[in-house]
Amino acid sequence: MKLDDHGVLKMAAMRYEADRPAAAHPIKIQDLSFRDGHQSIFATRGRTEDMIYVAEQMDKVGFHSLEMWGGATFDAMHRFLNEDPWERIRALKKYIKKTPFSMLLRGQNLVGYRNYSDDVVEAFVQRACDNGIDIFRVFDALNDFRNFETAEKIIRKNRKHFQGAICYTLTEPRMGGETYNIDYYLEKAAQLEEIGVDSICIKDMAGLIAPYDAYNLIRALKQNVRVPIHLHTHFTSGMGDLSLFKAIEAGIDIIDTCMSPYAYRTAHPAVEPLVVALLGTNRDTGFDIRLLSEIADEMEKSIPKYKHFLDETRNSIIDINVILHQTPGGMISNLVNQLKQMDALDRLEEVFRALPRVRKDLGEIPLVTPTSQIVGIQTVNNVLFDEKEGDYSKITEQVKDLCYGLYGRTTKPISPHVMKKALQGYARGEDPITVRPGNVLEPELPRIREEVKDLARNLDDELIVALYPVTGKRFLKWKYGLEKVPDDVHPKTMEDVEREKEIIEKAISGRLTLKASPASKPASLRSFDVYVDGEYFNVEIADSRETGLSVSGLTGKKKESADMAVSGTLTAPIPGMVIEYRKKTGDVVNVGDTVVVLEAMKMFNNLSAPCGGIIKEIPFKAGDSVAKGDILCYIEKR
Ligand code: CO
16 A cells, blocks of 8 residues: 555545534444453353452443353353353343343354254243343354344344344455455345344454455445444454454444453454543543553453463464464364374365365355364365365265255355265255255254253253253253362363373373373373364363373273274274264174264264174263274174
8 A cells, every 4th residue: 555545544534533523423332351352362261250350340331231141151161160151141140230231142053053943042042031131142154144033033022132243254365256245244234134133243253354344344334224333353363453443433333342351362452442542532432441440450360360271372462374364363273283183284284275165165154163163174074085186075964964954055055066975865865955944953952851850950951951962961960969070170270270281291201100000090181272263162182192091081081902802993083072872882883884973173073883793892971082092982793
């Protein structure tokens, strides 16, 4: 850009102020510290007690709303913090009486990773309303708004605010084409107005939106749309503040920020500089900067216990990849970690090259949880297992579901070749559906209610299990004292991290001791978090290379080479959690029969028998974590 241009642009901005001297239009601000803020930079480990500590002061600021639930919080709380997610809303509501609560809802995916049946969606949204959520920001990974229908019905019935979000994504720069342009977003916004949303959010979950794109998009929306427009972006690329500022100049109604201790990096622009920058303008927030500073000081006191979640391997707080490749930053780190676990990091460049093709084959869908994982993991499979490009020799269950239409309508049609291959022998049928996915899903609650009747004490409990069948049940056992909470599940403090480090070091240096005494508690676990579009995945790997031991995280079960008359073993190709065994000891299996379903990086992998025979032994059970190479079952040839 020439220097001249700067001058012209600056003039235009000043004129904008001058043109509207009387039309005060204060910018409204939603605070994200209690949800996306700690989700983005502290792996969603924020504890309710640290929110309560500043809750009353936060209520005084005058925020439009506080986003404090949804996204990954539900998962992280019951899985890692041993906290009841429902209780957080009720607890904070006691201290925050004035400011509305908002949550991020993944449409028919709720706060999970697949489409749930309508009865689960209805019950979940109703309980969210009952417990105190006032504003629902609803999005769908495919921007297929039919996936809003069921949630919307309940939100309206309860007279709560229904915000429709449009996932912001870019046209794959290496594939050409103009799929995601302003017309696309205007069309989507028109669809949302048609549905009757109370406001529209541009949800830039990966922090891709550039300042002038934000300006042009928001201006176009303001000219064409009646309901308030809200912008959600991330700081990730370093453009976050600039984009918010241009959006403000374009007339945006509401923006998302964090309190400074929760801001920047992969989180969001901080509120404090914006408040000062807008002082005296027609977009003045009216916030008391001293109050904000007091709250930030209080927040800083609880930050040290989360600090170890920050990526401190690099000094820079911005992610250059997002600027260079416009690929969500988290997606790259996810691929890196996935390949590392498969000892194939040297294939990263290939994966990166193959990615645009796979995305195009799968209907050029937006990349956001869960579609970023679907596209990412399929790409890794193609690179590692295909003999020639385009084979799709190992198609994931999620890609099959996507092809069948279970996630909704893709932006562009899926490649017929992939479609045919994916649906060959697919359990639900070989002809994809065209209706709203919820229409074909059988009610799930009655079965779950029956299944957990001895464990769940109310609907909230049942819903935890409906969303997270394995970890949900485990949480309820902790909650009602039926099972001891493992040490590594308590919220991690700096002391915990130090202790873990010590254990790992000890395990590595004392490998002989460990090998000689199988009874000793295996604890050489490394757990790390992988970010994808501001969501995180916790991956646990056993330090098998250094210790010569392979350890499973939650059960402490040890892998041993079997000294039995077996002719085949099924081993875990990647670390993950056993979701279910489809076969039991004594069952006869044929080559290719699915024996076990393993969840890794939030994707389900059906693992099949490598040979025919009789299942001799199954060393793990549902809920167990397994390391790469762990033997999942022994098969004796008949
Ligand atoms: Co976000």
